[in-house]
Amino acid sequence: MRYIFVLIAALWAQMAIAQDWEDQRLFGDAQAVQTLRILSNTDTRFFAPIIDSFLAARPDVAVTYLVTGSADLYDVFRADPADFDIVISSAMDLQFKLANDGFALAVEGTDHPTWAQWRHSLFAFSTEPAAIAVNRAAFDRVPLPASRQELIQALRARPEVFRGRIGTYDVRQSGLGYLFATQDARASETYWRLTEVMGALDAQLYCCSGAMIDDLVSGKIAVAYNVLGSYASARTDAAAQIEVILPSDFPTTMMRSAFVSRDTDQPDLGRAFIHHLTDLQSDPVRAATFPLPALDQSGQPAITLDPALMTYLDRLKRRTFLQEWESAIIQ
Amino acid sequence: MTEAVRVSGSLRNRLATTLIGGAAVLAILLFFVVRSYAAQIAQQGQDSILGASVTSILDAASVRDGRIEVDFPYASFSMLGTDSDDRIFYAIYQDDQLLSGYDGLPAVDPNVGGDSSYRTAEFQGTPVRLAAATRMLIGADLRTQLTVSVAQTQDSLSGTLNRISRNVAIFGTGFFLLVVLLAFWATSAAIGPLARLTTSVARRGPQDLRPVVSPVPSEMVPLVTSLNSLMARLDQSLGRSEDFIAEAAHRVRTPLATVRSHAEATLQRVDREENRQAMRAMIRAIDESSRAAGQLLDHAMITFRADHLDRQDLDLVDLVQDLAVRLGPIADMRDVDLQVDAPVAVPITGDAILLQNAIRNIVDNALKYAPRESVIHIDVTTSPSPRVTVRDEGPGFPETEIAGLSDRFARGSNADGIIGSGLGLTIAQDVAAAHGGALTLGNHPKGGACVIFSF
């Protein structure tokens, strides 16, 4: 009787902490003295080389790398900030809000440019544009669209080709998708017209860039809007099928960012990781050997790390935006 | 001997301390006033941005389908970006019900009407500045009150304040140092005339009692006026007493001369030995008195002339030889040989009458105290300074009394039975002093007094 009780309790505990990770990987020795827990929304293969280089000089350290979607990441982390040492996400607004709400630990002594960090606690380490990715087959003998405006015209010109074959983020699910969408909407009205056109053509909604690119490569969809350029370009196996277009009208560029959890029990290791990460990504030569794009040193990108990032996270603003988006995309 | 003046503080120090102390107080005052003023202005700057943010959020509020929508612009928050990356918090309430934003943000009592109100409070463990405002929203069948408050941490503000404080402190210190320099300059400029007066009075000869004529600052006029009048009175009374002595000596000498000639005449006529004895004693007393009167007169004259030296270019050798010739008869009478040993010439500048008087007194003494049939050496030399050395072969000065012998009316223990008034060396000494020289008394190793009159 007692055993059963204990068993149930143990199972219950297991279930309570059970979490559907998209990916979960242990780097280094499982018996290591210290284990750094990284919560990330970046695909493991992009990050593995960086972690390996970090561990190269630290044989007694292991890294647990946990991957989930950006919106989910925000909720998971907020619920248990002490469970993670490092938080990495491409959803700048959510990262910013976590830092603003005091979840990030200050890391002094980095010589990171001021525009790429906030309060010495949130550090941007890559510059990645949102791109339009197309399957070349769909644009056989037709010129490729170079801007959002041209994309709208291309979609309108051949609705029979594109119906049900356009992919974009489901901004309700994806934090990054929401960030791209709100920034697009902020930049230009074109975004709403494009969304309406996509909605009229029965657009497919995706949780993440990876899935969208998979479908694009397989030919299930012909156009992916606001997909991560870096992910698409990384698919060298599909280089022949897909073309990555950086819209010429206005760029939407995101910076991936990382911070050390305030509640971490190994702050020094966390800080060391941030130092390693920022140093690596600020050096274009070294970063070029890694799959993740480097931090563009040329200056401030379109989306800046400032309090305004929290604007669209406001409940009322989000509700209004999503209403508008839904009425445009779901017709 | 002048009595030591009792010192109570220093004008210069007092002035400098007052100036520097004042400057220090001013500098500190300046620091605090400027800093608090800067703090106020910086706070106003932050407040106005917070207020603008609140207003922009409130303005975006509308009622749609009986529901409140607040589609505030991106700028509402982006305007809150600061150098120090201050954290921001906000809350939107509908009739005290949190619609959106941060729960538990401290309340500000917003004045109804749109004007924002501000306060400093603590949120999530850090001090924040809060702005809040309220607006009445009226829809079709809805009438509700919307309150927006926006808060921001104060890192940038305190950074600015620290910067300002540091700069103000540097300016204050610079100002203070400048004033210290100025204070030193001002004090020495103010003390200058006093110092000049002091040196001009100190540089005067001992008998110079002329009034101070160089211009002085108005504050010093009373002091200089009373100094001048004091000196005038002193001069007058000194002059009067000298006149009196000269007059008195003169008046005594003339009748004495008459009495002496009568006594001489009487001596010739008196035959009885005891009467002649008495007569001789009388003549001797008369001589002594008249000599004393003469020396008193000389002394008075010297005191007077010392202030107004009649400087001329003289040859010391000439002067001494002349004197030796004149004293020759007296020396012969006593069978004493005056030997002058001098180079060709020793040029000096000085008052001939006074110098003659002084050296005659010295040689006189040698004649008085030297034994019969002895030699008095008078040497004139140029080095180390022009000097006259008179050496006799007498008993010399009583060793123990040398120091006091040139005082007025001082006579040595060896002077008994020798005519004298105790003024001879005094006169010689005064003349030497008036010429910037000295009179040195001493005994020669082979016996005999040795007096050196040097310039």
Ligand SMILES: Nc1ncnc2c1ncn2[C@@H]1O[C@H](COP(=O)(O)OP(=O)(O)O)[C@@H](O)[C@H]1O
């Ligand atoms: N040549 C000398 N030899 C010895 N004693 C001297 C000589 N000259 C001066 N004195 C001493 O110095 C004293 C003071 O001298 P002075 O002032 O000339 O007065 P006086 O009229 O007594 O000579 C004398 O009383 C004497 O004791």
